[in-house]
Amino acid sequence: MNTTNLTVSPLAGALITEHFSIGQHGLEIGGLAVGDLVRQFGSPLYLYDGATLRRRYRALAAALEGFADVYFSIKANPNPHLAAIFVEEGAGLEIASGAEYLLARRAGCTPRRILFAGPGKGEAEIDLVLRQGVGEIHLEGFDEIEAIGRKVSAMGLKQDVSLRINPGRQAQGGAMRMGGKASAFGIDEELMPEAVEALKRFPGLRLKGIHLFAGTQILDAGILLEQWRYGLELAARLAELADCPLGSIDLGGGLGIPYHSGEATLDLEAIRTGLPQLRAMKAANPRLATAEMLVEPGRWLIGPAGIYVSALRSVKMSRGQRFLIADGGMHHHLAASGNLGQVIKRDYPIVAPLHLDQPVIDNTSFVGPLCTPLDTLGRQTALPELKTGDLLAVLQSGAYGLSASPVGFLSHPMPAEVLVENSLARLIRPAGTFDAPLVNMSEIPRSWSHAAQ
Template sequence: MADAPDLAAALIAENFSRDAGGVLQVGGLPLTDLAEKFGTPLFVYDAATMRRTYRALCAAVAGFAEVDFSVKANPAVIRVFREEGAGAEIASGAEFEAALKAGVAPEKILFAGPGKGAADLDRVVAGGIGEIHLENREEMVRVAAAAERHGVTVRVALRINPGATAQGGAMRMGGKPSPFGFDEEEMETAIDAVEAMPRLRLVGLHLFAGTQGLKAETLLGQWAYGLGLAARIAQRTGRALETIDLGGGLGIPYFSGEAALDLGAIRAGLPDLIATLRADPRLAGARVVLEPGRYLAGSAGLYVARVLAVKDSRGSRFVITDGGMHHHLAASGNLGQIVKRDFPLAAGVEGPEAPRTATAVVGPLCTPLDMLARAAPLPPLAEGDLVAVLQSGAYGLTASPTGFLSHPTPAEVLVEGGKAEMIRARG
């Protein structure tokens, strides 16, 4: 995958296809037909790709961990993973409701996030949530108060911000000052504080050291570190742990030069971790959980926009579309990128030998930030043509400023079994 067109072509070959006329296909359905039926801009998700990815990851970590779905990545597709047997990791009361609506049993839902409010905590405690992951002292008090109101004991885990040796991934979540979780240095004090609250039952650990990890050795190292922290919690409480949540953090390739995560290397590195669990009776019975979102849903999605105009300006080619950063902030580079790089893009209809030109793809908003690509290698495009942003199944619509300039929100469509279902109407 030396350059952007190679990455786009590889992703299409792996997760989608083109027919003899060069029309991009999603689950066997022409993208042109989907755009005509549901309008543009449009998010399209292929359920078969999501199921295949989930099953491959479950097989890779079998005997070590179970796989849940992190709802924040894409609440619209929870049902697909619930049907595969996944539980849900949520970060708000609204995500709790979305998970329940998708059929996830409340006891299979975990609640993480650094700012859980009293109303959300009251709702999830009343709803019988499986586990709440504590991230600060004030939260302990709020959860205990909700448990007291409802006359229950709540299962909780401690989210730990690990030391620098556990860092990794494109976006570090640990090993530095952080609003997420308790610093490792104060873990024992946090354990004692939870143990002093009779309505809280400390059953586990939550570790999330980084996200968008593409190297198996980094993830394996983080997981090993997490098992060590889990053993320390069990030692302090004098009880066996029931849950060890090692977070998500598994990445997908977005940019030229990036390679997909090697599940074979993950599998090869598990025997030592499994041996560590089995050797410690305090950990041997624990449910080890991975809760990725991006990895499971990201590659299954396309963001589709229609060309409104094409213009040349001082030697640069601009394609202006009806979609933009208000729907897909991540693709615009304004969701955490320091150096702006282009997601893989493809034309909706493209011949195998179509000449490509470095093209800026921009949206309709009155800001220079509204740029889906800066120099994407694309064939000649004209008004009415379609452009698809790949790797758009996670952190798309719900991670974007949809109210900016009051444009309509796009529909979201799930393709499965040769049929397309609108799972969120155009707003």
Template sequence: MNKPVHALQTLFPVKDGCLQVGGIALSRLAQRVGRTPFFAYDRALLSARVAHLRAALPPELRLHYSIKANPMPALVQHMARLVDGLDVASAGELKCALDTGITAHDISFAGPGKTDAELSQALAAGVLIHLESASEMERLDRLAMAMGIAPQVVLRVNPDFELKSSGMKMAGGAKPFGIDAELVPALLQRMAALSMDFHGLQIFCGSQNLKAQAIVEAQSNTFRLAIELAEYAPRPLRLLNIGGGLGIPYFPGEVALDLSSISDNLRQWMPKVGAALPGVQVALESGRYLVGEAGIYVAKVIDRKISRGEVFLVTDGGMHHHLAASGNLGQVIRKNYPVAVGNKMSGSERESATVVGPLCTPLDVLAGQIELAKADVGDLIVVFQSGAYGLTASPNDFLSHAKPVEVLV
């Protein structure tokens, strides 16, 4: 068995050769769902991951869930009971967050392209709006004046440093996200002349990082910058959102993030931040780290064929449901996610096979020449690490196949 799948058995145990999800055998779960493909998320794993992260963080640090990682309503409902806030990036995500019943003040709306309609909805709901440009601030002011509402705002800052070794760099250099740090003082002065309820700053550098030292460095730089910019604020900072950046391992050779040095650094900084910014609440937002490892994608083998000596397992799922696993969501060189035959996890004959989907494109590959249990028609292929950026990050309508089911167990 390949090492990534073997390691994941500590999350998804095996009984009688079958993967267990939420204490249910995969084959039985597939029968309950009624059809494949489907995504399954384990609520116990979600709760355990939140508890694990909270134990590592200073107790006064707020923890937010970034809904874009996985906006499944039932999952968001579950996460809302475990975290201190929800971060959204669209009107659809805003509705999902409001439906949880969480206090509007604990919802923040970010994103570089908010429409007037979205800004108006955020205003009416009373959530925190993260301003990403000078023009967005002026648009929001005009809308707020017309509605007679003082908007609650946070200024998103694009610092002059980045999160090194990050899978997705969101800051440093020219970026569509946030306001360049050198322009923030003037913007804060302009804000003082507007009827805006200023809450604080968001400084979000990047995501999917497995290098603890890089995260430590970025967080330290974030605190220094926030303290410097606070001098220009129209009122004392009440919130400092330092983003996240915590990654999870997907590929062979990657090692799970060690939180110890990150924890130590945050515990050293919190008293300093409290002294420099009295009354400020510091929030860390996370999406992938909280939900990514708690989900699997399951597809059924519908054909087994051999082409010039190579085994192909054709499934009823593919890149239209799970673009990231196909390698088409940012990978430069395609690598395999951890994959297994979920109903043949032990004691089976093994072989090298390529797992493909039903689409008419050579890009529709879930696993390329990977060692698996010998699979037959009807067996269940499992893609691990599928709790984040799965269904909603994929081209579901491509070739007009049916969308997969999502279940929380």
């Protein structure tokens, strides 16, 4: 088998060439045969290549050098062993819950390099990060200004905070658009003056900067640059309203990766080319000139590094249609089933790792073991003749995979997660039940108190 006679889709072929290798026994990740890894760790299984994580971090950091620092949005994949690689490379981490804070710390991230964003922060989570330290808290609404402001005063602290702003203009082109409409995320752009006034009531809250996140899965460099330009414009308005220089400008994540045939790859070179203009815009404003810029992508950094592998349990014909029924499905990979917010359900790149050069049969359905037609990972997919025990691999599965899936549904065991680095495979989450956390959740007490009490 080699890359010249593959029968996989053009996108899968391009991804294999860029991120994987092909050996005597088919697809390899980090130089190890996928078949051997499944034999060793069982199926289903998530596999990640540490070298790809490092390569992607370095490529993005190099493209943005002198413009913005890179934070990894840990929600894309909260396994601390993976986040630890980014931390080792120099990334900060963006978190959105108390448990993500514990995961970030477990990944070796210093508190100063952790940003806490996300709506509806709980009292126990706020307490945890304030007690243990956090770089910035991103305030998403007036309630949060009040609640965190009071807490900080009561604890006698000074805490750096940023205002997360819901921009008034829609960022076109992303799959999920978060600007220009009513939103639970951030403070509406038009309410910035009130937010600045509200902050003044709490001297313990030090306004450090602004945070924007206008959309995800953006594949067009021009759209991203335009969003960042608009972010700088908003930052200038905020600095003027607050009448102080800003210390940080968080431009959000949203950098996309191709999942479907015909989708482009985000052009880092085009981004690099657009940066001098943004740099000049920032330098020209004395209130922004010294601010640290940062981006906080998840998907782009980790998506291509991971694959989800399952084994065939049954091959069945029904009224002329071939069904491949595997031991894994949407309970481990909701996004690949098209049920994580996708408007149109289209297949992720799927390959049979042991049969990459075999003639394919079109119109195959690749489904999981759940009793619902939603549990379909491949629709009308071209896949070779396969039999029970053969493997199927979903590429581009490193982001929003396991942790974004209904792992308890039908109570199948959790898949293991394995990290391959330097030709060694390391179990980074054992297979098991879905309730085995990787951190001690008792650090975040569960309590309820009602505002009216």
